Amino acid sequence: MKETKTLNVQFVTQAAVIAAIYVVLTLLFAPFSYGEVQVRLSEALTILPVFTPAAVPGLFVGCLLSNILGGCIVPDIIFGSLATLTGAVFTYLLRNQSRFLAPLPPILANALIVPFVLRFGYQVPLPIPFMMLTVGIGEVISCGVLGMILYAALHRYKNLIFKPVS
Numbered sequence: 001m002k003e004t005k006t007l008n009v010q011f012v013t014q015a016a017v018i019a020a021i022y023v024v025l026t027l028l029f030a031p032f033s034y035g036e037v038q039v040r041l042s043e044a045l046t047i048l049p050v051f052t053p054a055a056v057p058g059l060f061v062g063c064l065l066s067n068i069l070g071g072c073i074v075p076d077i078i079f080g081s082l083a084t085l086t087g088a089v090f091t092y093l094l095r096n097q098s099r100f101l102a103p104l105p106p107i108l109a110n111a112l113i114v115p116f117v118l119r120f121g122y123q124v125p126l127p128i129p130f131m132m133l134t135v136g137i138g139e140v141i142s143c144g145v146l147g148m149i150l151y152a153a154l155h156r157y158k159n160l161i162f163k164p165v166s
Helices: 002-028 041-050 055-069 074-093 104-120 128-155
Strands: none
Touching: 002 041, 002 055, 041 055, 041 074, 041 104, 041 128, 055 074, 074 104, 104 128
8 A cells, every 4th residue: 555655656746747847848948839830848858758657647737737827728728738648648658669759649749730729729821731840840859859869868867767666
């Protein structure tokens, strides 16, 4: 019983820290975090489900809070956050595959979902395929490049940082 309680506290703590870091990074770099051409540096954290399942709710809550605090409209708060959640879940599911597959789910989820929010929520007049490209490029920079740099840094110390409590 005590071990389960300790693991739950660790899980919630990791999720909360990840959410907090996501919010801080998003708001700190707000000029790049929102809009039809965005490079949300906090999306580099979407690599974390490879290391801990706590990253899945942490990323979702972090994105949700970032969108609320960033002044996004309701469809963006809902669907933008669900895009991050979808990417995090599939990254977690791919955790035992090639590390190079890990950034693909958040890149694809955001590139496919966010342009529809921009078009129909914010009335951005750009064509959806073009916004898929621009959002996708931003996600490749955040998840593909910065996320893989973060992966390389954390992989070396994963047993120390994300070690389950025994």
